[in-house]
Amino acid sequence: MKPAPFRYHRARDVHGTTQLLAELGEDAKVIAGGQSLVAMMNFRLARPRHLVDIGALRELDHLGVGPDGALRIGALTTHHTVETAPDEVLGTGFAVLRRAMGWIGHLPIRARGTVGGSIAHADATAEWCLLAVALGARLRVAGPGGQRLLPAEGFFLGPYTSVLEPDELLTEIVFPRPAPHAALTEFAERKGDFALVSAVVDLDIGAGRVRGGRVGLGGVAPVPVRVPAAEAVLAGGGSFAECAAVAAAAVDPPDDAGGSTAYRRQLVRALVERACTEAAEATERREAGRR
Amino acid sequence: MTRGEDGAREGEGRLIGRSVPRREDPRLLTGRGRFVDDIALPGTLHAQFVRSTVAHGEITAIDLSAVRAVPGVIAAFTAEDLAAGDIVAQLDRPPQEFVPTAMPVLARDRVRYVGEPVAIVVARDAYAAEDGVEAARVRYVVRPPVTSEAAALADDAPLVHAEAARNTLVDVELFATDGIDEVFATADRVVRVEARTGRQNALPLETRGAVAHWDDREEQLVLHTCTQVPHQVRTVASRCLHLAERAVRVVVPDMGGGFGLKCVVGREEIATAAAALRLRRPVKWIEDRKDALSASFLAREQHYDVRAAFDANGRILALDADVVCDMGAYSCYPFTAGIEPLMAAAEMPGVYTVPAYRVRGRAVATNKAPSAPYRGVSRPQYVMVMERLFERAARELDLDPVEIRRRNLITSFPYTGVNGITYDPGSYRESLDLCERTLRAEGWYEKRRTARAEGRHLGIGYACFSERTGYGSAAFAQRRMAVVPGFDLSEARMDPSGAVTVTTGTMSHGQSHETTLAQIVADELGLDIDKVRLHQGDTDRIAYGWGTFASRSAAIGGSAVRLAAGRLGDKLRALAAARWDVPVDRTALGRGEVFRRDDPDTAIGYVELAELAYLRADLLPKDIEPGLTATASFDVFNDGTFSNATHGTVVELAPDTGRVEILRYVCVEDCGVAINPQVVEGQCRGGIAQGIAGALFERVTYDAQGEPSATSFMDYKVPTAHEIPDVAIHHLQTPCAFTETGAKGAGEGGTIGAPAAVLNAVNDALRPTGVELDDTPITPETVHRALHRRHYQESTR
């Protein structure tokens, strides 16, 4: 389990990185925290001829809320940084991200793994991919010709596949609006494993009642998905249990050694209901007090 | 047991029974341990193996020319190049009961599992070795694989070994008590359990590995390898490589666990040695995790079909068992493919008074990585089946599950069972009573009642079992092994400074022998433990030994060590007695001195005696030889000794996901005299964790092509601190009458009891549903399906 040979390049800035990527073409791979990539390289399941290390691009290591109220997360921000971010950095309405970090691997993985790396890796069960899709994040991508800002929904094309071109670099993840009543929950046989099924619910609560919300699922399709039918139940004043049942009926999860389609559907039901309950109970004030 | 009594001075602190801090710890805690991969000899080359990509097939061509062209690759060898002999494990049984099979060091013309080594690549480092492996070209004609025990036994099954009809390597029918069919026909109640247990990996955190080199000065192959059985490795290396045993030295450094997986001889360490011989350079092989999971030794995949007859009072009348063990592609050395079925067949009645017994035990060959012993060997499985039988009978007869066990436990000792085994005294009943009392006092029965009333699924489960630990030559001979392990040898030597080195043929791979065996020696000689060193795991330092497996080290190794130390003590006493001109029996040992019984203030220190024995031999009486060494052997000539325990556990099932959460785990154990209670507790806790792993998490499956499912820790789900609960341990102590220390052994018990306890608790929690689960591992999906049967019927696509 030793990686195949490669040439190592240390990136100095974003522009230089995309230039270099353009030169190297398909055989190059960007490495940030490397928590997924190095494992795949050790198995020789990934064998890039060139590795471009962006670890030194400090400008991509930032976290904070802008004047527009959007949370901007630099691609090199580690899960651990988000997990331990104080309220004044994370801003109001984004504590869901902090809570969600506990589901990502374990402390040493979170200490090294990055938000951008996770999204660019595009694992269908990854927490950040699901959070990005469910909470409507935008992804800032730099290429040799300039930048583009992409909605997270549509970014993922399939397992480990995204719209990112070989010469492009994901630089920033933008969560445009607060999600004060949101929660991520998931199920895996062991804590810290890739989820069999994961769910994010982001409730729109006003005047003490649920007016609607977003429902996102991981592990039920090749990419994280939103479930409009379940969202419609929330918008129509249905119960969390109804929402969960509709979500379960709306998806067609895979059938493999990890679990049957029927069981995964039951998990969708369980997790959506749990996420709804947690989301409804989540308030920024309580969260602020806990930290 | 007189030696201990006259060996100690009154009031002297004894170490046996105390949790002496481990001698091993300081080096291991500071990163200064030396494991096999830490050994760096100048000029070492690194090996990796080209492994079969097909489960079953003919090798038609092996082309290593591209391998040899890879930068950094020094050499690549096939079976033909190495010309090593095969590894053959034998039982002394007739052909209808046992079919021997040869395991070549590298596959020659046939491959029998995915991952089977086909060629060895030797390179300047491990990276280049792996580059080389990728460049190998092997062509196969694929044969249909045999991937289950049922498929192996089918009439038209492909044959894994041509010589083994119906892929049957072992087939024994034992005991068959007269009139057993009549008992079943007339019994008040007959219950049946059919159970399958998942294939597991013993999974030492340190994978297998070896560093081999030829020592010109000693004219000796030196093989550093992490094995539980150094002398067995020497024998196999000597035979396969056509060397005298003297010309092979096996040295075992610190070992990162073994659990049975390292008590058999692997082909890779022999191939590594063969490559080192060919190249006359040091060659290192460190198994990577992918290979350790898929191409190493596995265990535990068994199928039980068992019936038990009961009378109306819940007394067991008869047991009729059919056990089929899927042993994978080859017999392991020295235990053979019989290891699992013979253990299950011989010992299944366990702690219960079973008046009539019949069993058929079979080992079948399949196209999977071969099986080796794994902590507990079959006992975790048959105990689970026995405990399920009692639970089922209790349910059908409307008896309390603890009460039905009480009515059937062996309570008078020694007890000779229907299986011909004589059980030495234990605390079967007492351990069950204490375990139940503990859970009742903690309020779990009340909590279960409340939970059920609220519609929650909380269950309590027990397991009662014994663990034979003192397998001497007699017990292994009953298995009819062609190579009969059992005894142990020990040598104790005092140097001129009064410090003692003692050897053991056992081999610690985490069990703390450097501490516990030194405690025995220190007590025996009345010597400071810091003056005692243990030598283990070096075939040039240790005359002979069988290594560490079957929980034999404390019972047998500890006894040999004590005898040798005692004989060394006799020599010290003889020296002192000669000096005082008194009979030896007027002397005794203690506090680093020989003293006079009639005048305890008259004493001679060991240092003075040691100087006399070595440096002033001119002063020795004619009848006393110079030097201070003594050897002893120890064996168990009866059926051995049995540790016992009861485990009790409480689980709750998550209704929406099916997850099993263990709320409480209580272990009441009795391993005789606990030499070091903290070490015993460590063995219990670690064993229980592995038992829970087998009950709920770990499993290697194979697809129809014979491809293993588990090649990473993502697929092979070793439980973490999040899944393994705290364990409360209570000790009972029934000393063993025929080991030298009263110790029985504690290596495997935890693993044996946990699957049964967990499975029973899950079934107790499932009771309102009417569903019973008998197969392991129990996955959350299985539980969820049991809880919501209707749901799955509706949603079946």
Place this chain on the structure above:
Amino acid sequence: MTTHPRPPDAADADALALQAPELQLMVLDVNGERHEVITEPRRTLVDVLRHELRLTGTHVGCEHGICGACTVLVDDRPVRACLMFAAQAEGARIRTVESLSAGSCGRPDELGDLQRAFRERHALQCGFCTPGFLMLAEGFLAERPDADREQIREVVAANLCRCTGYQPIVEAIEQCAAARRAARSDVRKEK
């Protein structure tokens, strides 16, 4: 009957592998000591620590980031040294198990407080996973000195141990954390 050559992706021999390896100079700061290493960029941090610097206290258990036997501190945080190329560690402060004790001779009286707690609690048997757990705990307690037992258990779940059943490891870390807290409050009281 069909014949199976090796899968096509692996059969495509790597062109780079057929060239002499490209070497790279790396400067690493390990346990406060500066090391210069010339090696291939594909070497993982754990392999360089073990085989180039001969710091063999850090162990290799799985090489895919699950078991944690290779855990070291990189800029004070516990990370998997198998999931990091040594080249990525340039400019970072690396600490291994060899840095934990007061002395460097491995004598019992030189053990650090965390190591002593492991010994007292019998939190190690074979000792192979132990350096990883020590570094995990060292990094975690530095950041969260007030962690309670459940939080410690959650962190201990990051690594695999096959011998102990984990409970003694949790207890050892808890004991060490409590002792450190007590020592801190004593210092405060004295002031």
